[in-house]
Every structure is written in structure tokens, then in C-alpha cells.
Amino acid sequence: MGLDPGLRRLALGTLLAAYPGPVPPDWAVELVADGLAGHTLFGGNVDTPAQVAASTAALRAGRPDVLVAIDEEGGDVTRLAHATGSPYPGNAALGVVGDVALTRRVYRAIGTELAAVGITVDLAPTVDVNSADDNPVIGTRSFGADPVRVAAHSAAAAAGLQSAGVAACAKHFPGHGAAITDSHHELPTVDAAPGVLRERDLPPFAAVIAAGARAVMTAHIRVPALTGDGPATFSRAVLVDLLRAEYGFTGAVITDALEMKGATLAAGGIAPGAVRALAAGADLLCIGARVHAELVERVAAEIVAALHDGRLARERVEQAAGRVAELAAWTRTAADPAAWTRTTPADLGYAAARRAVRVEGVLAGFDHPLVVQLHATSTMAEGRVPWGLGPHLDGVEQIRVAALGADPAALRRHAGARPIVLVGRRLHRLPGGPELVDALAATHPVAVVEMGWPGSWRPTGARAFVTTHGASHANGRAAAETLGLAG
Structure with a gap:
């Protein structure tokens, strides 16, 4: 017997999938029509701006308020310019320059390029404070090692993106900068007391929340004092008690990719991880890059099964899907990027890099x-x-x-x-x-x-x-x- 259509649609409304190649396959568009929240684009989905625009238009044909996300940080993490390298310096360079107005302009330019091809959510900025010199996964993606400086530039970056009509997603809560292992491959431990986190890692998140960032991404890191043996992505103490109750965040909580080892090792797979993330307070579940229709259906089926067996309350999943819908509604009504005077990378990105x-x-x-x-x-x-x-x-x-x-x-x-x-x-x-x-x-x-x-x-x-x-x-x-x- 198939899934209850209403529950399946509810579950799909919490999922951010992906697809291979430069053209969305039929199943990717059909899932959007069935209620899938959206897709993340990766380098393999990007050829030319015209091609990306055609792809996002095809997804919107499935449903006009589909979310189309991408990791476009500038600097070392770029999808639009994966074939050549980004024409913008990344966060470390912008932090060294120390000009928050420049940071806002760079991120507005990035947002304008994304909006022009139909991308609505940027999984950026990285607001982690890179307090560990040998951090293998953050490094130059961070604005620096000083929480005050990182907070100022993080707020400017989020404001710049959103001024171009693209939702900002600040990452990775509650802070990945002190990790010395990569959560793509294992579950890192940040053995810090809550007081240390509040002084060192959390000020940038407070700043982006105050700046109106529409989304925050979770970290697949273990903070024993808060999360016990599991990652923050599966911790209600982190996502609800800390992020929402203490820091007052009301937007969408997006998970880091559930295919990463930092999540799958703790949950026993992507589908069980999706249930645990929802139960902990996450709203939009990023499955990852290696996604196919069967995987999406398997994750949705696990969420529906959890609704039946009591692992998930229907009110929690409805709340999550509602926050995702609010994010999608914001992206449809945000500022028109055509209203901004476009600043070319040659005028902005390269000059900024020289200053760094x-x-x-x-x-x-x-x-x-x-x-x-x-x-x-x-x-x-x-x-x-x-x-x-x-x-x-x-x-x-x-x-x-x-x-x-x-x-x-x-x-x-x-x-x-x-x-x-x-x-x-x-x-x-x-x-x-x-x-x-x-x-x-x-x-x-x-x-x-x-x-x-x-x-x-x-x-x-x-x-x-x-x-x-x-x-x-x-x-x-x-x-x-x-x-x-x-x-």
C-alpha cells in the first residue's frame, strides 16, 4: 500500500533534494509538483548562466514557490564559477580588509548574480569563528578568528545577500570553527563549555539573527556539554533551547547535508537522520548532493512512518513545513534584483582581493x-x-x-x-x-x-x-x- 498522499506531501515539504546533470530530470520536477520543498544546485548542475536560468525555470514550472539553493560563498567555495574559480574573494580576505561596507557590496553582487538565474537561497555566509588554525574544513571560509570582527562581517554579508532578494543561510550553528576534523568524513568534537561558545562561537549568529537572516544551518559537530554523544543537528538543546529560545531565531533551520558522515554515523543512515533532525527542531532537511528519486521517496516514507509510530508528532512536522513555506514566500516577494545597479566582478571582486x-x-x-x-x-x-x-x-x-x-x-x-x-x-x-x-x-x-x-x-x-x-x-x-x- 502506498503512502497517504497528504502525509507524503507534508514530509516532502521538509526536504531539500538535488539531481544530477545540467538539466532537471522529470522526477526532480515531478517531486516539486508533489510538494518537495526544493533542490540544491551543485557544480555538476552548472554550465552557463543561461542554462542555470533554464533549469530553475523548469523547476518553477513544477511549483512557483520552489526553493532553489546553492553553496555560493565566494572565495574557495563556488558553484557558479566552479570551472574557473570565483571572481570574488572569500570571507577570510574580506575579514582581513576589514571594510564591512565592502563585505555587504560583495555579497549583494553575489546575490544579484544568483537572483538573475533564479536561485532563491544561498547557503552562505559561513559565520564560523576559525579559532583552530588547523581546522580542515572552515579556514578561509571564515571571516577570521575574532568573534567581534566575524560578527560584524557576518551581519553585513547576510544583509547584502538579502538586499538582492536571495535568502541568506548562516552556517554552521553553533559554530564549526574550533573543529580539527572534517564533518564530511567523521563526527568532530568541540569540547567547549556553553560559556565559551557564547563568547567565542555564538556572537556571529546573534549578529545575523539581528540582521534578519532568513535561515540558519546546523553543524554536524558534537558539543558534549550540549549535545551529548550526537551532533548538533540532532540536538533539541541546540536547535530549540539555544537557537530559538535563547537567541530568538524565528526563521527556517536548515540541516547541513544529511549524507555527510557526521550525520549518518550518528543516525545509521540518511532517512533515520531526517527523522532525528525533525524531532530536534530542524525545518528543512538538506539530503546532500548524491540524490535520486528513490532516496527522496525513502526519506519521505521514513518521516511518514515516524508520524505513525510516534517518533514524530504531526504538529512538529507541520511546524517545519510551515517555516519552509514562509521562507519560500519571502523569496517570492523579496526585492527585485533588477532594481540594483549591477557592479561587475572586475570592478569589485578583484579590487577587494588586492586589498587582502x-x-x-x-x-x-x-x-x-x-x-x-x-x-x-x-x-x-x-x-x-x-x-x-x-x-x-x-x-x-x-x-x-x-x-x-x-x-x-x-x-x-x-x-x-x-x-x-x-x-x-x-x-x-x-x-x-x-x-x-x-x-x-x-x-x-x-x-x-x-x-x-x-x-x-x-x-x-x-x-x-x-x-x-x-x-x-x-x-x-x-x-x-x-x-x-x-x-
Whole structure:
């Protein structure tokens, strides 16, 4: 016997799915017509702006108030510009510049681009305070390590997005910045007392709530003092007692992707995780990127089963679906982006990235170098997006090597009399990275360009240390210009 149509529609109204490829398959549109809250777009869904606009129009043909979400943070996390890298610097660069009006303008420009192609929810900004230098998943996605600075820029970012008619979703509550493991792969623990969270991690969330952010995303992190053995996504103490009762948030609570190990390991799967998240107070359940029709139906069926067996109260699911509907209604009545004067990335993003570059040491004598880019893996949040100085170099040779196993003597011979510019991302964490810098600096002038979170590590033998605070297309151009190597 099939699901009760009314309960199935109610369950679907709490789900944010996804689909493969640049064209929405029939099932993706049919589920929207049946009540699915919406879809998240990923890099594989994006080809050209015209194609994305056609895709979102097809989804709206299923239901006009469908939510279309995307992770478009600027900087290292981009979906619209996944083929080239973002023309905007990310949060770390904006935090270093320290101009909240600039942050608002950058996010308004991002929002305008999203609205122009029919995207209604940006799963941004990241408002985590990056208090752990070796945080493997936040880093340059954060405005910084100072809660006051992060709070100010977070509020500006949320306001900028929403001024363009795109709902902001601040993430990851109650704060992912102190984690030293990646919730895509395991359940991180942030062993902090509630008082520490209130002083260090929660001020940016208070700021975005005050700024009117329409949504907040949960974190798949364990905070023992609040969540016990499970993640915050499944914790009523976090989502209801803290976020709603103490901080006064009235918008939609969106989960981080339930396919992530930080959730599935705790719940035993995506469908059970959906039930636990709803019971804890979440409203819109982001399934993840690897979604198909059968998975959506399985999650909906589990929610309906939980309504029947008492794991979920109908009033809770109706409340969740109601908040999602309110979010969708806001996106339909928000400001028309056509009313804004469009500022091109060349006028805004690249200029902002230049302001974020910092140089320690002396760059004199590096005008004709050998550029060596060190291979670095990407996090799942970042995806495989091009980065580095390569697209911006004018008549300068660049080679790519893996730090571990690279032969310093061979690199010296290749460089000859030229100085060496080493370009890295989280270079101090690369196996063999610091050792390679030291080996080359023993015989050659070396400048290091760090395009990840700089932290406290500095290369002892290098003549210059350049920090871009991000690896976007804009950050790469800014570094090349600073070195005098750009065309």
C-alpha cells in the first residue's frame, strides 16, 4: 500500500533534494509538483548562466514557490564559477580588509548574480569563528578568528545577500570553527563549555539573527556539554533551547547535508537522520548532493512512518513545513534584483582581493622567477575548482609538483639562475611542504605564496611570505599582480 498522499506531501515539504546533470530530470520536477520543498544546485548542475536560468525555470514550472539553493560563498567555495574559480574573494580576505561596507557590496553582487538565474537561497555566509588554525574544513571560509570582527562581517554579508532578494543561510550553528576534523568524513568534537561558545562561537549568529537572516544551518559537530554523544543537528538543546529560545531565531533551520558522515554515523543512515533532525527542531532537511528519486521517496516514507509510530508528532512536522513555506514566500516577494545597479566582478571582486594581500619580507628580485605550484587536495565543500597563479602569469613559467617526493636538486637545476616562487594552499600541512621550502631556500631566493589559511607558520629561509587569504580566481590574480607577474 502506498503512502497517504497528504502525509507524503507534508514530509516532502521538509526536504531539500538535488539531481544530477545540467538539466532537471522529470522526477526532480515531478517531486516539486508533489510538494518537495526544493533542490540544491551543485557544480555538476552548472554550465552557463543561461542554462542555470533554464533549469530553475523548469523547476518553477513544477511549483512557483520552489526553493532553489546553492553553496555560493565566494572565495574557495563556488558553484557558479566552479570551472574557473570565483571572481570574488572569500570571507577570510574580506575579514582581513576589514571594510564591512565592502563585505555587504560583495555579497549583494553575489546575490544579484544568483537572483538573475533564479536561485532563491544561498547557503552562505559561513559565520564560523576559525579559532583552530588547523581546522580542515572552515579556514578561509571564515571571516577570521575574532568573534567581534566575524560578527560584524557576518551581519553585513547576510544583509547584502538579502538586499538582492536571495535568502541568506548562516552556517554552521553553533559554530564549526574550533573543529580539527572534517564533518564530511567523521563526527568532530568541540569540547567547549556553553560559556565559551557564547563568547567565542555564538556572537556571529546573534549578529545575523539581528540582521534578519532568513535561515540558519546546523553543524554536524558534537558539543558534549550540549549535545551529548550526537551532533548538533540532532540536538533539541541546540536547535530549540539555544537557537530559538535563547537567541530568538524565528526563521527556517536548515540541516547541513544529511549524507555527510557526521550525520549518518550518528543516525545509521540518511532517512533515520531526517527523522532525528525533525524531532530536534530542524525545518528543512538538506539530503546532500548524491540524490535520486528513490532516496527522496525513502526519506519521505521514513518521516511518514515516524508520524505513525510516534517518533514524530504531526504538529512538529507541520511546524517545519510551515517555516519552509514562509521562507519560500519571502523569496517570492523579496526585492527585485533588477532594481540594483549591477557592479561587475572586475570592478569589485578583484579590487577587494588586492586589498587582502599581505606581504612579509621583500619581493625585490622576483620579477622573472620559476613558479612552482604545490599540489593540494580540496575539501568536499570546496570541490575541484582551479586555483593558483597560472591563469594570470605573463610569460612566466609555472610547473606543478607534489611536495612529498619532489626532488629539490632537480627543481634547482630547472630554475637555474631564476628565483623560485612556491605557491601553496595550507602549505604547512602538506606532507613534505615545509621541508621543500627549506631545501630550496638554502640555495635560491624563495618567495612563498600561501593561498590557504595562513595560521602561525612561517618559512624560516624564504625572503618573502605572501598571504592572499583565499584561492579564488580573484585571489590568484591579486597575488600575481603583487609579485609583478600578471599580464
